[in-house]
Amino acid sequence: MTTLFANARLIDPQEGTDKPGWLTTKNGRITGMGYDTPPKAETTIDCRGKCLAPGIVDIGVKVCEPGERHKESFRTAGLAAAAGGVTTMVTRPDTLPVIDSPETLEFATRRAAAVSPVRIAPMAALTKGRQGREMVEVGFLKDAGAVAFSDCDHVVTDNKVFARCLTYARSLGALVMCHPQDPTLSAGAAATAGKFSTLRGLPAASPMAERIGLERDLALVEMTRARYHADNLSSAVSLPALERAKKAGLDVTAGVNIHHLTLNELDVGDYKTFFKLKPPLRSEDDRSAMVQALASGLIDIISSMHTPQDEESKRLPFEEAASGAVALETLLPAAMRLYHSGDVDLPTLFRAMTLNPADRLGLPQGRLKKGAPADLVLFDPDAPFILDRADLQSKSKNTPFDGARMQGRVLATYVAGDRVFAHSA
Amino acid sequence: MTFRQKHLLGIEQLAPDEITALLDLADKYVDLNRQDHKHSDVLAGRTQINMFFENSTRTQASFEIAGKRLGADVMSMAMQASSIKKGETLIDTALTLNAMHPDLLVVRHPHSGAVDLLAQKVNCAVLNAGDGRHEHPTQALLDALTIRRAKGRLHRLTIAICGDIAHSRVARSNLILLGKMENRVRLIGPPTLMPSQIAEFGVEVYDDMREGLENADVVMMLRLQRERMDGGFIPSEREYYHRYGLDEEKLSFAKPDAIVMHPGPMNRGVEIDGTLADDINRSVIQEQVEMGVAVRMAAMDLLAQNLDAARAQKHAGIMV
Numbered sequence: 001m002t003t004l005f006a007n008a009r010l011i012d013p014q015e016g017t018d019k020p021g022w023l024t025t026k027n028g029r030i031t032g033m034g035y036d037t038p039p040k041a042e043t044t045i046d047c048r049g050k051c052l053a054p055g056i057v058d059i060g061v062k063v064c065e066p067g068e069r070h071k072e073s074f075r076t077a078g079l080a081a082a083a084g085g086v087t088t089m090v091t092r093p094d095t096l097p098v099i100d101s102p103e104t105l106e107f108a109t110r111r112a113a114a115v116s117p118v119r120i121a122p123m124a125a126l127t128k129g130r131q132g133r134e135m136v137e138v139g140f141l142k143d144a145g146a147v148a149f150s151d152c153d154h155v156v157t158d159n160k161v162f163a164r165c166l167t168y169a170r171s172l173g174a175l176v177m178c179h180p181q182d183p184t185l186s187a188g189a190a191a192t193a194g195k196f197s198t199l200r201g202l203p204a205a206s207p208m209a210e211r212i213g214l215e216r217d218l219a220l221v222e223m224t225r226a227r228y229h230a231d232n233l234s235s236a237v238s239l240p241a242l243e244r245a246k247k248a249g250l251d252v253t254a255g256v257n258i259h260h261l262t263l264n265e266l267d268v269g270d271y272k273t274f275f276k277l278k279p280p281l282r283s284e285d286d287r288s289a290m291v292q293a294l295a296s297g298l299i300d301i302i303s304s305m306h307t308p309q310d311e312e313s314k315r316l317p318f319e320e321a322a323s324g325a326v327a328l329e330t331l332l333p334a335a336m337r338l339y340h341s342g343d344v345d346l347p348t349l350f351r352a353m354t355l356n357p358a359d360r361l362g363l364p365q366g367r368l369k370k371g372a373p374a375d376l377v378l379f380d381p382d383a384p385f386i387l388d389r390a391d392l393q394s395k396s397k398n399t400p401f402d403g404a405r406m407q408g409r410v411l412a413t414y415v416a417g418d419r420v421f422a423h424s425a
Numbered sequence: 426m427t428f429r430q431k432h433l434l435g436i437e438q439l440a441p442d443e444i445t446a447l448l449d450l451a452d453k454y455v456d457l458n459r460q461d462h463k464h465s466d467v468l469a470g471r472t473q474i475n476m477f478f479e480n481s482t483r484t485q486a487s488f489e490i491a492g493k494r495l496g497a498d499v500m501s502m503a504m505q506a507s508s509i510k511k512g513e514t515l516i517d518t519a520l521t522l523n524a525m526h527p528d529l530l531v532v533r534h535p536h537s538g539a540v541d542l543l544a545q546k547v548n549c550a551v552l553n554a555g556d557g558r559h560e561h562p563t564q565a566l567l568d569a570l571t572i573r574r575a576k577g578r579l580h581r582l583t584i585a586i587c588g589d590i591a592h593s594r595v596a597r598s599n600l601i602l603l604g605k606m607e608n609r610v611r612l613i614g615p616p617t618l619m620p621s622q623i624a625e626f627g628v629e630v631y632d633d634m635r636e637g638l639e640n641a642d643v644v645m646m647l648r649l650q651r652e653r654m655d656g657g658f659i660p661s662e663r664e665y666y667h668r669y670g671l672d673e674e675k676l677s678f679a680k681p682d683a684i685v686m687h688p689g690p691m692n693r694g695v696e697i698d699g700t701l702a703d704d705i706n707r708s709v710i711q712e713q714v715e716m717g718v719a720v721r722m723a724a725m726d727l728l729a730q731n732l733d734a735a736r737a738q739k740h741a742g743i744m745v
């Protein structure tokens with residue numbers, strides 16, 4: 001049965017276009033699109049001139065299952081994703097236990113298939129237990145469906161171990177993803193070193209810690225020729241190193257999370273722990289540098305870095321409070337801030353949230369193209385609302401955007417042509 | 426009412442006229458404290474709870490005496506030894522105490538911002554007795570009162586703060602207060618003990634002590650807080666004393682009538698020469714302790730008055 005999305009404003013990240021058109025789907029796939037008179041179809045969905053884009057492929061979602069289901073489960077994360085226009089959650093392995101064996105990976109895949117309305121593409125740890133000592137069974141895990149290998153915020157500090165992981169991963173074509181950081185320089189830090197951290201008396205680290213970590217990683221990538229993704233970059237000082245590596249032809253991509261594009265350290269205000277992130281929020285100069293890098297294509301991917309935390313772990317003095325924020329549902333409206341500010345156009349934003357992550361992970365979704373999965377998001381980029389964290393689908397409500405004025409709302413989300421979310425006005 | 430605060434969380438929130446009002450009242454309490462009969466009833470019937478999550482002898486004693494002189498019922502709790510060890514969170518501890526209807530809560534905590542957090546959860550007046558490396562407002566106020574009494578004014582003075590600025594909440598509160606009152610503030614110390622971008626606070630930063638002390642009216646020494654250090658900020662105590670320890674020779678660069686201050690407890694021979702600390706012509710270290718009691722009496726008196734006003738408003742609201 002063919003479904004026609006008529007009267008849509010198509011955001012095509014591949015072509016870089018944003019113009020009125022139509023799109024048809026059948027049996028879970030996109031069957032056609034165009035900008036002329038639409039064909040006849042059994043079902044027609046009138047998009048009323050709103051934006052239709054590929055569903056978001058979100059790299060680095062923490063689901064908290066197994067281990068901490070009181071914070072988030074595959075079901076609630078899936079509902080949150082659907083509500084946020086995220087049709088593929090690329091899940092992080094930093095759960096309890098760590099996803100570092102084919103067995104634990106299969107558990108996650110099975111649970112997700114049973115209860116999540118959106119797709120998942122699981123990542124696995126790079127080293128056993130994320131301890132940085134022994135590499136995981138990269139081959140078995142890849143066969144079991146791991147799309148990338150990452151120890152997340154744990155840095156493999158032993159260069160020999162990390163070099164071997166990269167070399168071995170390269171032989172299998174596996175993607176290694178890291179959050180670059182020099183953990184000795186940033187140890188104990190809860191804020192970015194600067195006037196604000198000094199005023200608030202918070203232990204802080206220089207953003208140079210990120211650049212040192214990145215330079216180390218890139219040197220080893222040059223040595224091993226591995227496929228590498230530097231995720232969660234946040235500082236201007238990291239960008240020249242990244243640019244050099246890309247110019248040198250290394251197989252390197254980079255990501256930034258939505259909070260480092262839309263918030264800065266001053267948002268922490270009077271020790272608001274919902275703004276405690278890892279890496280910590282940076283200066284406004286860093287934020288605008290990241291936005292520029294995104295617009296220029298130096299930064300390839302935007303992610304939510306969805307990290308649920310329960311109330312107890314946030315109701316603590318800032319230094320003791322847990323880091324991270326839920327963001328599956330706020331990723332798209334927050335990204336619209338960059339569109340409304342005139343910094344980044346919609347096709348560029350969506351390229352960083354759909355096509356680029358999908359390409360990097362070798363996934364067929366994330367594009368408006370005949371034959372691609374019919375994973376779509378219909379949204380109104382202008383619809384204003386005030387975010388109330390109680391309305392979130394996530395089990396945890398730790399969003400820095402609570403009470404914030406947002407502009408841009410998801411109207412409907414489709415996975416394989418099936419509607420998994422519809423906004424009730 | 427000039428003093429408009431509900432809590433005393435930091436100097437950052439105070440306006441210059443509020444600082445002046447508090448110091449004026451503290452001056453009166455200095456007089457009271459010097460009499461044989463040092464008792465007042467302005468806090469009679471009030472309950473004051475001192476919660477110290479970090480070791481303190483001097484500050485805790487000062488707050489305790491201040492409360493008792495004003496007639497409050499004072500209870501001091503050493504929090505390291507109690508529920509915190511049983512895993513209770515700060516907020517639960519606060520709520521438990523809040524249910525006992527205290528009027529004044531004096532809190533010291535090792536983490537910056539912890540006192541702010543606590544103040545959001547209770548309905549009494551909260552006084553910050555030091556939080557992490559953030560603020561220690563009553564220390565800055567007692568220092569200000571000491572300077573004002575010694576120098577006859579609290580503006581257009583050159584004040585050098587010397588030592589471990591990075592780990593010091595005393596330094597932060599002082600530089601904010603002295604800046605608000607329009608003084609020239611100099612910070613002296615090794616760069617490893619200077620906080621990030623400190624020069625942006627409108628202060629002058631020196632790593633040479635003699636240059637920094639040139640023509641200073643006030644020399645404020647800080648304790649070298651060894652217990653706060655991760656290690657490796659300075660090569661050795663003796664090199665630190667050689668370069669940054671205050672002695673007669675270095676002090677000679679300051680004005681001849683410059684006063685020497687120290688928040689205590691002192692490390693004699695590490696940051697300050699013992700003889701100099703005891704020199705009654707230069708050192709006002711004992712006066713600082715005396716002013717501490719008076720300033721804390723004034724702060725609690727003012728906050729209790731504001732608490733009354735707030736509660737009266739609340740009752741009026743319910744009546745309507």
